[in-house]
Amino acid sequence: MPKKKSVFDKYTWIVTELIVGIAALGYGLFGIIKTPTPTNYAYIILVCLGSIGLLVAIIQIIILRKKKVNKFCSKCGEKIKKEDKFCPKCSEKIG
Numbered sequence: 001m002p003k004k005k006s007v008f009d010k011y012t013w014i015v016t017e018l019i020v021g022i023a024a025l026g027y028g029l030f031g032i033i034k035t036p037t038p039t040n041y042a043y044i045i046l047v048c049l050g051s052i053g054l055l056v057a058i059i060q061i062i063i064l065r066k067k068k069v070n071k072f073c074s075k076c077g078e079k080i081k082k083e084d085k086f087c088p089k090c091s092e093k094i095g
């Protein structure tokens, strides 16, 4: 089942991004609090990278969830693909 595997891989990637993002953000913030020197850019960069990683992961989750939503025909209740303009069962126009 290659379809299921690709979805699993996507989720594995997102989970990895979330964990790495949270870890980078946490470590960076901890470093800034512990050593409050304005020249300590490494922690600021870590916080930025962590935030970007988290943001990307959240966007990917939103995209995945949107893709999963199935449309149904308002007339006969038939499952409709995203690209369909007319219902494959009763030919009702999809708005």
Ligand SMILES: [Zn+2]
Binding pocket: 073, 074, 075, 076, 077, 078, 087, 088, 089, 090, 091, 092
């Ligand atoms: Zn229909």
